[in-house]
Amino acid sequence: MRQDQLIFDEGRPGRRARGQAPSEPVDTGDLPAESLRTTPPILPEVSELQVVRHYTRLSQKNFSIDTQFYPLGSCTMKYNPRAGNALAMLPGFLDRHPWAATAQSQGYLACVHELQDMLRDVTGLAGVSLTPMAGAQGEFAGVAMIRAYHRARGDHGRTEILVPDAAHGTNPATAVMCGYKVRELPTDGEGDVDLQALREAVGPRTAGIMLTNPSTLGVFERRIRQMADIVHEAGGLLYYDGANLNAILGKSRPGDMGFDVIHINLHKTFSTPHGGGGPGAGAIGASERLLPYLPIPMAGRDENGYRWLTEVDCPHSIGRLSAFMGNAGVILRAYVYARMLGAEGMVRVAEFATLNANYLMTRLRAEGFQVWFPQRRASHEFIISLKREAKELNVTAMDVAKRLLDYGYHAPTAYFPLLVPECLLIEPTETETREELDGFIAALVAIRQEARRDPELVRSAPHDLPVRRLDEVRAARELDLCWTPD
Amino acid sequence: MRQDQLIFDEGRPGRRARGQAPSEPVDTGDLPAESLRTTPPILPEVSELQVVRHYTRLSQKNFSIDTQFYPLGSCTMKYNPRAGNALAMLPGFLDRHPWAATAQSQGYLACVHELQDMLRDVTGLAGVSLTPMAGAQGEFAGVAMIRAYHRARGDHGRTEILVPDAAHGTNPATAVMCGYKVRELPTDGEGDVDLQALREAVGPRTAGIMLTNPSTLGVFERRIRQMADIVHEAGGLLYYDGANLNAILGKSRPGDMGFDVIHINLHKTFSTPHGGGGPGAGAIGASERLLPYLPIPMAGRDENGYRWLTEVDCPHSIGRLSAFMGNAGVILRAYVYARMLGAEGMVRVAEFATLNANYLMTRLRAEGFQVWFPQRRASHEFIISLKREAKELNVTAMDVAKRLLDYGYHAPTAYFPLLVPECLLIEPTETETREELDGFIAALVAIRQEARRDPELVRSAPHDLPVRRLDEVRAARELDLCWTPD
């Protein structure tokens, strides 16, 4: 009955949380009048309790790992250990200034250095930099490194990056940000990249290829070694988009597959929280030949202890990607996670993520859902297509996704990859129980039943959430992006 | 659609949160076989994510200050500052062992000592002990002190404690726990204790009187000085139940009124959280003559710094009420609150708690609700009676209370004090905005409207909560107090 307002609407002129700001009135000192603001910014005027209540209530309107099964394909929504949060937020870490002297940074640097080494070892690369702040920035760094490599060799004719059609949108977008043209590669009927097409596409213009393996189609690229040979023989390099590393962590190493540079989404495989959209961390690993180009700073170690490696140590680096050291607090969380797993735990991640995915896929197929690559193993995720349901019942993948919300499950990724019609990309992760998977299967079966009996119920879902289906067209057409006092 | 199970039901044999216990298997060492447990205790067998998800979801089923207006009379449900929680949980405080040496206790003892002094000053008593763990234990300590006082004087004939009929249940229960008989005093038509009845009740059997002021009827006991004189002249002592101290904090001091011993609910007036039922802290203050009997330990100070005062320093103390120093972490939270208020802030607490209560009372009366003492000022709380509605519409105070939940407001205290029929005891506290009060008034008006139009709607409320009205009779008759595997 009680509608939640905007925090602005809850304000009243002159109200504020008085314990939070200095009690002295403002003295602008020697600041010249013309440099000063003349009207105060429009910000909420609310009490401390109002703030706490408002945002506590807002939070309750979210689905999250801590409250729901969240099988969002490609996103690896697994449990984010609470210890990571507690330990990264110890006062000693929170109060550490990024420019603090080396002697006052040994505790933090030790974590960075050890995580660099662990990630290097589990991916089979030669070195790792933790500075990129998300997967896409990792991709940027990686492709920029490829570019720097060709440039350093005077190899200026390489202007293209190859990207499979199933690739995540960040791949082509990144290639363009690095000044490349994108050339798409088709997928064959079994979900692998079309090898013939690859052979035809490579050449002296090929700077490199960006691959996700297992791919975003949920299957392992079986001819990866041949692909690596083809690209390398043509003088190109291989970029590994590590968004799906969870599927093979410790079971198969990108370095062994022939990749020259990779990124790892620490906010996926290493279980740092997604935070409703970030922050993440896109650690980047390089083979021997790309090592000199890794972004700075990195943690190094010499006889005096740990220290930062900067421009001085890494003159060929592609440079800095952030003012300081990337998302340091995220790195600490990933470090805690990695330390709790150890080598054995990392392997288990892949094993149980894969077990859960294959179980779910097998059971859904048995229930009559169309698994898109039925002849393939699922990696840590797989695709079902609701093409048939869409045609017969006029109920789309989106409708089913929305109805799942009513059942208390977050929807899988819908309509990605783009090449599969009416698809749901389902990734259960290793931290979910079998019972949770069974419940999800039961919900999908029940919804299909509903779609047969009462399709409108499904088409107009969700029904039990804070809002019903939103008018996205209006949102984009009648742009309302900012509150203003009326 | 998704029903929350018991955590036990979510378990499976052999499952556990493996990061949380030592990895070595159990070795019972030299423990004799006959002392060992032979079957494991029945406890949940769940993963870490299951625990986090289960209890996060459970929490969302609660109303709380952080999510709702909570005008629960006599309970002082005001904002619990988040700083108190953060600061009391600093590692240095959490890891401090209660038996740590004095030299390793100076930081904590300083807080205890300063809070003792602040509470002494704001209540006008001579000394304070923070050791009682809730209001009722404070009452126990206070009445035990009264008993110790009489006993020390050889005054053994005093076997009765006087308690007004409007008193909180803990008052008579405490008197009995201290070995006294309870004698009830009637209330007069204006909400004050019947002075004539008091005069008749006191005598050589009177050990003391327990009073709440402002009383649980929401009004200030105007003839408190006369009452004090009557009781004192009869040789009795006055106990102040400080549950309502919020109403007069810094405006009027129990010590000045003539009270000999008081307790303060730090979890009310000093805004430590109620925690879904505790922990609280029932600081106790004493006048000069009762000082020697205060419960131990207390913080003292000498030239070497702070130290604990124990049996050695306080040979006449009524003793210890807990194994250590009461609810130390609660005391730290109260200390933070008191320091943020200072003397000025304490006075403001009373002023705005009273302003909110009187505003709400005035507005509700204007809307036609029956204010029980219309001729009186409200203290920080007041009573309305729904006697008329109950009779005319067959909708009880309980029905209205339950329906308020649907409107997103916690219900006021219902059916207490026992002497007012169909009553709601309403305490808004000083931290609520005027808009929140207005919304609450509107809800009460709307519910009365509903009661006229569709009384069944109100009688069968709540409708929008996780459960509808619960069968309390069945709960008490078919006792189900413990899960067992079926």
Added chain:
Amino acid sequence: MPFIPHTEDDIRDMLAAIGVGDVESLFDEIPDGLRSGRLPPMLPALQEMQVTRLMHERATRDLVGPCFIGAGAYRHHVPAAVWQLATRGEFYSAYTPYQAEASQGTLQLIYEYQSMMCGLMAMDVSNASLYDGASGLGEAMLMAVRANQRVRSGRILVADSLHPVYRRVAETVVGNQGVILESLPLDAGSGVVDTAALGAIDDVVAVVIPQPNFFGRLEDVDRLVDWAHGGGALVIGVVNPLAMALLKPPGEWGEAGADIACGDGQPLGVPLSSGGPYYGFLCCRRSMVRRMPGRIVGRTVDLDGRTGYTLTLQAREQHIRRSRATSNICTNQGLVVTASTIHMALLGAEGLRRVAATCHARTRELTAALSTLPGVAPLHAGPCFHERALDLGQPAAPVLERLAARGILGGYALGQHDPALGDAILVCATECIEASDIAAYRDALAESLQEAA
């Protein structure tokens, strides 16, 4: 006024609505002499930033190295999830769940807690908590007096191996109601109740048996229970709940089991925190539930037949029964119970068992290491759980001070309670103690002992 939301406009409008000119008028029923003009000077008000700095400084000041003190409060690993969940606003800032429909979170959790406690203690019913272990023992005694209707003497036998502070606190709680605490003597050499000396028992309400006892030693609980029951007395077991994951629980002591089990819940997920807030747990036989103090949650159904939870048997409590209530307790230790329930769910039976066994192993390692030092020897023969009394061969208090100066909290001085034990300390090692901590202790103790010599 950091937490008051009123604007000048609000104040003006609200006063106008009430019909008074100023806030002071709202206090006009308070007699003049009682309206305090001004408070004595107090510490000045601080902004949150300032009090934050102050508290950080004070918290840091008290921090020291490894802690080998136990004696009723134990440092255990508490999973980070426990208090992050327990301090969620919906748990932290709710009241006692009197409005059941709006408190299903807390109520279901307490029902789960009760079930876990029953499991751990092998008892039928549990309440929702008392203040702490020591005061809870007092309540348990009063309950025994109510329950043992055949005995009107008020006499309760308390093992001398019980934590001495527990006995004192219980005395404070029950002392005004004619309950008399008598001693069940100790065998000095073994540090447990002298079962050989047990005579016939008569006209005794209850016998209080600790397990493990104050010295960390294990009592012969089977024998004691059967002996007490044989004489018509009830048995109150005072136990460390963590130990009950490994040791025989009160419900299985002797032929018939203890009648009441109580103790402090602190070892189950509650930080040391200077001694509180902890919580007292209390379990008993089904037949005694109506004699129980404190809140109890029951499972029931709602109007639609759906499962729900509610406070039940409230007729035992002060807010209903007033002077005839089973206790005056109202506010209990809810939030700590919330944390503890989450802790127990995370650890489970196997986790708690491992923690308990590791504590036992570490303590054996500790006492073995310390006993290699000249003059240091265990005070008692026989197995201990995770505490042991050590004779240092010289006055203990100054040695502990020297250890503290070296950053080691070395133990609890037993001379505080028994001057005859002036040379002895009680040491404890939990699963948090590592081999390097033990080595550091041994080295520091060696130095501290020599300094005196």
Added chain:
Amino acid sequence: MPFIPHTEDDIRDMLAAIGVGDVESLFDEIPDGLRSGRLPPMLPALQEMQVTRLMHERATRDLVGPCFIGAGAYRHHVPAAVWQLATRGEFYSAYTPYQAEASQGTLQLIYEYQSMMCGLMAMDVSNASLYDGASGLGEAMLMAVRANQRVRSGRILVADSLHPVYRRVAETVVGNQGVILESLPLDAGSGVVDTAALGAIDDVVAVVIPQPNFFGRLEDVDRLVDWAHGGGALVIGVVNPLAMALLKPPGEWGEAGADIACGDGQPLGVPLSSGGPYYGFLCCRRSMVRRMPGRIVGRTVDLDGRTGYTLTLQAREQHIRRSRATSNICTNQGLVVTASTIHMALLGAEGLRRVAATCHARTRELTAALSTLPGVAPLHAGPCFHERALDLGQPAAPVLERLAARGILGGYALGQHDPALGDAILVCATECIEASDIAAYRDALAESLQEAA
């Protein structure tokens, strides 16, 4: 395997359902040579208890006294409520709000954030965040290139008073797309852009103006904006958002205001935390919104006409537009924005203004106190916001080391970027600095300077 819930039964049953004999079979599509037999030796797995102890030790090791370093990251008071709310599981463990109906909490919050940022910057629209201030400046430049369609040169003028690391990062971001960064020179004496030397401007995409600048000094933003606009260039303001509660915001610079405002949100509720996670904010004119990188939330209605929030203008983004997106950004800094939004709501306009003014006052006090020491003098004339460059009269780096040994983080050595400034440091005092800290710094500096002499 601390976080894996599978029991032996689960594994057996699930493998049976799949129809394979063991888990290894699930990896049978991976070619043999690529299935790694074993990982190289790694640091051993730790229980939560062990990693907790390790991290406590490491965190404590890095703790020092008062911090007078700024240079892009500032220590401010962050209300305790901010991160207690932001780390609630529902915010902490949610994904990007692609399913709007199941993400109204995050979506409404971002809408509020956008509104607050627009308010603070006096701009029309804000996105939902970029990675940080420095990389965000790179995105702002690319956006300017897209938006300024009359200029195809790719030339961007960057004030030499911009934070040098920001310039380097922006260079990394834009360097591969033919954007050329050129310098707008500094007046050495005043530490601001030499407006006297401004010539005519031509064929320039945009001009980048910091306020306050790297040296804490205030630029003549009005003049610079009008000059840039006069030459057909867009203006990108790089500002400290906290300062904008006190100083003229970008939207009001000059006649027409800046076109783009960006910077780092760290001063608004984000702990120092070794440099991140922070967030980059980005605001612009309404007319440029379709050129913007990053997510944007819009307000709309649901099927019942009820207000709701959703991601909008997604056709700009990589997941829709792929190679023609406005940026490759996907994951941004959502949780930090969550905290920052709560922080801004708690402080409000007046609170932020007070914080900003107090920082300014403390910095004046600090620089006055330090300037009393022989050889120490401000490097630039004129007012500063909350940082100032000081000439120490001797090489600065060793002095800072000696200060650190005394527990004082004394500032940022300017010689890192300009060897000519080898004797100079940049100092900063925020509202967290008390008078006693300043006195301690002055005394420690006096000693440290003398030690060298």
